[in-house]
Amino acid sequence: MTGYLVRRVGQMGLTLFLIITLTFFLVEAQPGDYASFYVLNPDLPPDVKEKIRAAFGLDKPLWQQYLIHLKNTFTGNFGVSFGHFPRPVMDVLAERIPRTLVLFLTATAASFYLGFFLGKAIAWRRGGLFEYVATISGATLFTAFTPAFALMMIWIFAFRLDWFPLWGNSCIGGxxxxxxxxxxxxxxxxxxxxxxxxxxxxxxxxxxxxxxxYVMAARAKGLPERQVRDRHAARNAMLPVVTSLVYSLIFAIDGSVIIEGVFSWPGTGMTLLSAVRSEDLPLVMGAMLFIGCCRCWLT
Structure with missing residues (x-):
């Protein structure tokens, strides 16, 4: 067990290091830098622009910037957001992370309960119309294009029927x-x-x-079919299903940018999307690192 834990911690550390490294170089590869937000004014003298770049450490070679980035990351210093949030990146993420967790943990729990309920029902009554309808419907929805399906849900239930609000931004502090x-x-x-x-x-x-x-024995005792299904068969069939629940959390977090972007839900995915649009590089790096760390920890 000790050896397994050591290997597991080593794998997580290596994965986290690769995530930090790839995030840094991907952000650095795009045009512009951290100081671009402050040097857009054409009236600024060149020497002032160079001083601003030097204040952010952008006058140093790339490898030195990378080492500084590693040090700041492992000490929890992600810098200041330069876009719409003139605040430390950690403060912005600390405000948005709980909203993402609430949304996706709720959705994962609902999906797990619905899937488990339907799965045990169609297995117990195999070959009926209910099995074919549930299987075909589930497979069709599973292969649906997520942004298009989300927009269709908004159009039907929010725009046409007016049952729910169109936008999600009002939930901030609501x-x-x-x-x-x-x-x-x-x-x-x-x-x-x-x-x-x-x-x-x-x-x-x-x-x-x-x-x-043991299922045949429970039936031979004359127990009701529902009791045999729920207390004997379903409980023992839950082990691989519960294991898959962890992996479903990974894909849920990965899809946070799409869902939060379409529904304007102010979580980390929406924050990442807004930061990319406004070229808020420190916030981009912080949000990507959070999503990568979640994936690394869950796997």
Whole structure:
């Protein structure tokens, strides 16, 4: 166990190092630099522009900037956001991360529950119309193009039916009911496009479990079918399904930019998108590092 833990920590450390390195060089590869936000004024003398660049350490060679970046990252110093948020990057992320976690943890829990419920139902009554409808519907939604499907949900339920608000920005500092109203559509979208994986995995696991002797013994005792299904077959079929729950969290966090961007949900994904548009490089690096660290930790 000790050896496994050492190897696991080493793998996580190496992955984190690669994420930091790739993020740094990808950001540095694009036109402009940190000082561009301050030197756009054409009236600034050249010597003032050079002093601004020197104040940010941009007059140093790239390898020195990289070492400084590593040091600042491992000490938790991500700098100051230069875009719409004239605040430290850590303060901006600390405000946005809980919103992302609430949204995607809720959607993942709803998707898991729906997929597990449907999976055990279609496995117990295999071959019926319900199985074909659930399987085809789940597979169709799973292969749907996420941005188009999200826009369709907004058009139907927010624009045409006017059941939910069109935009998500008002949930900043809003009341609990207002936040819940803005969460319904993104949570529903994430649930509908991702429940099929849990459903099919539960179905396959249930089909193996119902052939076991203890399930036949429970039926021979005369127990109700629902009790045999839920207490004997479904509970033992949950192990691979619960394991897949962790991986579903990874893909949920990876898709935060798309969902939060479409629904204007003020989380880390929306923050990253806004930072890229405004060339807010420190905030881009901080948001990408958070998403990469989450993926590294969950895997």
């Amino acid at each position: 009341l609990a009911l207002d936040i819940l109203k803005h969460m319904v559509l993104p949570v529903a979208t994430l649930t509908l496009i991702s429940f099929a994986g849990t459903m099919l995995l539960t179905r396959n696991s249930m089909l193996e479990t119902i052939r076991e002797d």
